[in-house]
Amino acid sequence: RAAEPRLAGAGADALAKIAAVLPVDMREMIDSAALFVGPKRRDEDKADVSAIRKAIRLERVLELHYGDEQGRISRRRVWPFALGYFEHVRVLMAWCELRQDFRHFRTDRIIDMALHEVRYPRRRTVLLKEWRETQDVPIES
Structure with missing residues (x-):
């Protein structure tokens, strides 16, 4: 429910299909789950998050016009490899060509972006690793 509408709808559809084939006792566990999604995020994305997901999937360069916390705007060419969904913001994880380092970009601060046909030179899985x-982020087990 915290994702953009298309992804949230797909998640709800998948959960309904899974619940439909479960035995009754397990279906009741889904209905009585103690996992809750918080309220909708306050800041809406200016960027098309589905286009960001596409760039990640295709390993394509994104050009961003990005506003920082002080409102300064910069132009960045990045190699997007992951999206993080947090309570109030979404964060794009990417390699930044300007800084020659990993950077995090809040999707609500992306003013404009363009997906390039250019594939970035390293594999997404290598960048993620x-x-x-x-960042000292453990791999989920």
């Missing part, structure tokens, strides 16, 4: 190491 290196990012996890530099």
Whole structure:
């Protein structure tokens, strides 16, 4: 429910299909689950998050016009490899060509973006692994 409408709808559809084939006792467990999704995010995305997901999937360069916390706007060419969904914001994880380092971009601060046909030179899985190491993010088990 915290995702953009298309992804949230797909998640709800998948859960309904899973629940439909479960035995009755397990279906009741879904209905009585103690996992709750908080209220809708306050800041809406200016960026098309589905286009960001496409860039990640296709390993394509994104050009961003990005506004920082102080409202300064910068132009960045990035190699997007992951999206993080947090309570009030979504964050794009990417390699930034300008900074030559990993950077995090809040999707509600992306003013404009363009998906390039250029594939970035490294694999998404390699970037993700290196990012996890530099950020000390464990791999889920």
